[in-house]
Amino acid sequence: MALLIQGGTIVNADQSFRGDVLCQNGKIVAVGENLDVPANTEKVDASGCMVMPGGIDPHTHMQLPFMGTVASEDFYSGTAAGLAGGTTMIIDFVIPSPQQDIMEAYHQWREWAEKSAADYSFHVAITWWDESVREAMGTLARDYGVNSFKHFMAYKGAIMADDEILVNSFDEARKLGALCTVHAENGELVDRLQKKVLAQGITGPEGHPLSRPPVVEGEAANRAIQIAQVLNVPLYLVHTSCIESLDAIARARQSGQRVFGEVLAGHLMLDDSVYRDSNWASAAAHVMSPPFRPKGHQEALWRGLQSGMLQTTATDHCCFCEPQKAAGKDDFTKIPNGTAGIEDRMHVLWDQGVNTGRLTPNEFVAVTSSNAAKIFNIYPRKGCVQVGADADLVVWDQEKTRTISKETHHQNIDFNIFEGMTVKGVNIATISNGKLVYFDGELRAVKGAGKYVDRPCYAPFYDALEKNAANLSVEPVNRKENS
Ligand code: URQ
Ligand code: ZN
Ligand code: ZN
Numbered sequence: 001m002a003l004l005i006q007g008g009t010i011v012n013a014d015q016s017f018r019g020d021v022l023c024q025n026g027k028i029v030a031v032g033e034n035l036d037v038p039a040n041t042e043k044v045d046a047s048g049c050m051v052m053p054g055g056i057d058p059h060t061h062m063q064l065p066f067m068g069t070v071a072s073e074d075f076y077s078g079t080a081a082g083l084a085g086g087t088t089m090i091i092d093f094v095i096p097s098p099q100q101d102i103m104e105a106y107h108q109w110r111e112w113a114e115k116s117a118a119d120y121s122f123h124v125a126i127t128w129w130d131e132s133v134r135e136a137m138g139t140l141a142r143d144y145g146v147n148s149f150k151h152f153m154a155y156k157g158a159i160m161a162d163d164e165i166l167v168n169s170f171d172e173a174r175k176l177g178a179l180c181t182v183h184a185e186n187g188e189l190v191d192r193l194q195k196k197v198l199a200q201g202i203t204g205p206e207g208h209p210l211s212r213p214p215v216v217e218g219e220a221a222n223r224a225i226q227i228a229q230v231l232n233v234p235l236y237l238v239h240t241s242c243i244e245s246l247d248a249i250a251r252a253r254q255s256g257q258r259v260f261g262e263v264l265a266g267h268l269m270l271d272d273s274v275y276r277d278s279n280w281a282s283a284a285a286h287v288m289s290p291p292f293r294p295k296g297h298q299e300a301l302w303r304g305l306q307s308g309m310l311q312t313t314a315t316d317h318c319c320f321c322e323p324q325k326a327a328g329k330d331d332f333t334k335i336p337n338g339t340a341g342i343e344d345r346m347h348v349l350w351d352q353g354v355n356t357g358r359l360t361p362n363e364f365v366a367v368t369s370s371n372a373a374k375i376f377n378i379y380p381r382k383g384c385v386q387v388g389a390d391a392d393l394v395v396w397d398q399e400k401t402r403t404i405s406k407e408t409h410h411q412n413i414d415f416n417i418f419e420g421m422t423v424k425g426v427n428i429a430t431i432s433n434g435k436l437v438y439f440d441g442e443l444r445a446v447k448g449a450g451k452y453v454d455r456p457c458y459a460p461f462y463d464a465l466e467k468n469a470a471n472l473s474v475e476p477v478n479r480k481e482n483s
Contacts, residue, residue, distance in 0.1 A: 072319045121453040184220035401424045
């Protein structure tokens, strides 16, 4: 059955124009006016609305086993909530335990994700190192469409990657033509500061930001950037939350280094006052890493997005309900880290990005979809309204409002960090793989309808890098002649 989205204005990252969109067999088959439409085509009226590429959230953790529990949102409920909010693809994370076989972990996450309602892909975390890990990276890059490897520089004693792992993994990623991504916080400093804060008798959630101040992120961001520079590998910093890491990214990009930055909708909107809420459950619900920052960092992050120093927006959707957060009732270091956002990201970014004049609608498309597609090498299959692309689209009504609340969201969590926020400009329809899956408040997500998305490596680009690096090499000095 074909689907025609008619009467709208198509908004891509590079241009906007009046046009209808015809979808068939999961693909966009025609774009323009006066299209030749098959009989029995389902029609969606987009008059007065914008038609944009479906959002890509490059950072989620559905049903993540973490800190002694499992995230409450699974791949079906999480991708369904994303569809309700206009996100039609996620890039989640395979996170092997240290010493766990990488391929075993990969197949485990693939199995969990089969129930997804929308398309998905995986970054693979490198949490330990030996020759089997190196081999697995090659297998994943060549045979399983993995072109990005994640490194947690935080979480000492759990999944933290020390410099030896970073150097081994970054070097291997370059040879494969893959991208390295990092959670940039110095895990040793976090560990030491957590002990120091607890020793001062601070056990509540207000201790969380004290144990991981912005400088702890800035140090790790700088370190990862310099290691990537020495090893000649592109780098992507996830959840850039503060001025210190934003400045590190800006310096690197201004020097020509290939570094990318991601920012979470939450870090653009919230500050660290949330941790001083007298209600323990509310303060604990905001415990995630890096923490929400003091006032001032948020505006700097918006400027990073506007200036192109930050390229993508995400949510780090990692849900833990109050009973789970209560594990840290007497010790904030035991509160499972994570917050939600997959359903609200695009609404929050439009309301505080486009309605305020910070972003144009085209830039909104870039930072919610197209840039992630380009960086992770799935553009224009994803992130663009054009013939041949996947039929993942949103019909966006700039005038429609929504008040965000845990009472009405589709996310499987008992809290919403944007609670009570009224946004103007939301998707009235979401099309996933050419099917109308959300329309005027009715969610029609189908369990298992999502497909795994292969992301090819970047080999040709790296060959040039290698040649360039070789040209800069110094000839060995022949000292025999002088002896
Ligand atoms: O660090 C992450 O990205 C994962 C473990 C989710 N939790 C969080 O606090 N960001
Ligand atoms: Zn992280
Ligand atoms: Zn994360």
